[in-house]
Amino acid sequence: MASSTTTTTTKKAQKDQIILFHYPYSPYARRLTWYLKLRGIPYLECIQPPVLPRPDLSSLGISYRRIPLISHNSQIYLDTRLVISHLESCPSLAATYPPLGSEPGTSDLAVQSLLSVLTTGTDLFFRAAELLPPSLPLMKDKAFLRDRADFFPQPSKGAADSYALKRAEALTAVRDAVEMMETTILADGRDWVLGTETPRLADVEGVWVFHWLLSEKYGLQGAVYDAEAVNEKKYPKVFAWVRRFEGHLEGLPKVEQGKVKGEEARGLILGAAEDSSSSSAEVDATEPVVRALGLKRGDEVEVWPTDSGSNHRDKGKLVGLNKREVVWENGKGVKVHAPRKGFRVVKVAEEGKGKL
Numbered sequence: 001m002a003s004s005t006t007t008t009t010t011k012k013a014q015k016d017q018i019i020l021f022h023y024p025y026s027p028y029a030r031r032l033t034w035y036l037k038l039r040g041i042p043y044l045e046c047i048q049p050p051v052l053p054r055p056d057l058s059s060l061g062i063s064y065r066r067i068p069l070i071s072h073n074s075q076i077y078l079d080t081r082l083v084i085s086h087l088e089s090c091p092s093l094a095a096t097y098p099p100l101g102s103e104p105g106t107s108d109l110a111v112q113s114l115l116s117v118l119t120t121g122t123d124l125f126f127r128a129a130e131l132l133p134p135s136l137p138l139m140k141d142k143a144f145l146r147d148r149a150d151f152f153p154q155p156s157k158g159a160a161d162s163y164a165l166k167r168a169e170a171l172t173a174v175r176d177a178v179e180m181m182e183t184t185i186l187a188d189g190r191d192w193v194l195g196t197e198t199p200r201l202a203d204v205e206g207v208w209v210f211h212w213l214l215s216e217k218y219g220l221q222g223a224v225y226d227a228e229a230v231n232e233k234k235y236p237k238v239f240a241w242v243r244r245f246e247g248h249l250e251g252l253p254k255v256e257q258g259k260v261k262g263e264e265a266r267g268l269i270l271g272a273a274e275d276s277s278s279s280s281a282e283v284d285a286t287e288p289v290v291r292a293l294g295l296k297r298g299d300e301v302e303v304w305p306t307d308s309g310s311n312h313r314d315k316g317k318l319v320g321l322n323k324r325e326v327v328w329e330n331g332k333g334v335k336v337h338a339p340r341k342g343f344r345v346v347k348v349a350e351e352g353k354g355k356l
């Protein structure tokens with residue numbers, strides 16, 4: 001949302017240094033830049049091309065193809081769900097930048113978590129993506145369309161739904177989510193999801209898909225192609241919430257410290273990768289997947305997301321695995337963290353022992 005300056009100075013790795021790898025029109029990336037801005041957490045950005053290849057990431061030994069991802073203290077964190085929960089629970093950041101999430105043991109935390117499930121754990125994002133207007137220049141770009149055919153789960157053979165029906169179903173799914181927000185959480189006219197003075201993590205979790213589709217300034221114009229289904233008269237509270245959120249973010253000071261090119265980002269990350277060897281993650285022997293696979297620290301594992309971009313799989317030596325995350329060290333010596341939710345971990349079969 002905010003613009004940033006280009007820096008030419010060479011940067012040194014600093015404590016709590018965050019590098020955000022993204023491209024600005026990614027709605028998932030916006031979810032993260034808003035989160036960082038609301039907390040006031042500074043970061044460097046390393047802008048990535050919207051389609052593969054992404055040599056900046058391959059040179060760090062990363063096959064994962066989704067955007068955004070971050071490095072924090074030279075370790076890589078994949079997927080906004082893990083990035084946010086990692087930043088929320090990081091004690092050194094919390095000392096300066098108070099967390100945005102709700103307290104454990106509260107119904108507010110349930111609302112926050114369920115909104116996260118709605119926007120990142122259901123098919124809502126995929127349905128919203130089906131509403132990308134065909135008039136968009138990107139939608140006429142063959143290279144982009146080929147690239148995204150590798151990213152999105154492909155329909156099963158024989159599913160020959162018409163384009164019009166697919167879009168109508170997508171709009172129906174989006175309409176239902178808008179209606180749910182209008183008639184439940186926002187129904188009493190509150191400004192923010194939890195009735196707070198300013199937006200909290202629950203707002204970030206909830207608003208980003210709606211903002212992507214409905215914002216007049218930054219949204220996908222023409223995505224909601226049938227104004228009869230979703231319009232401001234029918235859903236005034238949702239439209240006002242999206243606008244209020246955008247206005248609030250625009251009023252905050254910027255937190256980007258500048259841009260770094262891939263080479264500089266790589267220098268910062270690889271240069272300090274050895275210092276990050278004291279990762280606290282351990283392999284939790286009580287985890288069902290650890291038991292099922294007989295996993296131990298140091299085992300060679302393969303990890304990939306199951307909902308999209310599943311053709312891009314990472315391998316490395318297992319460092320830790322618990323309820324929240326799996327951590328491995330890749331061939332470049334970089335520690336990579338992925339969430340357990342939405343990711344699969346398997347042990348790489350040893351030569352001659354057959355596949356798992």
Ligand SMILES: N[C@@H](CCC(=O)N[C@@H](CS)C(=O)NCC(=O)O)C(=O)O
Binds near residue numbers: 028050065066078081
């Ligand atoms: N669950 C992931 C989803 C991320 C995602 O789907 N990002 C989209 C961009 S909005 C993406 O990676 N698209 C394909 C690409 O850019 O290569 C997250 O929370 O980070």
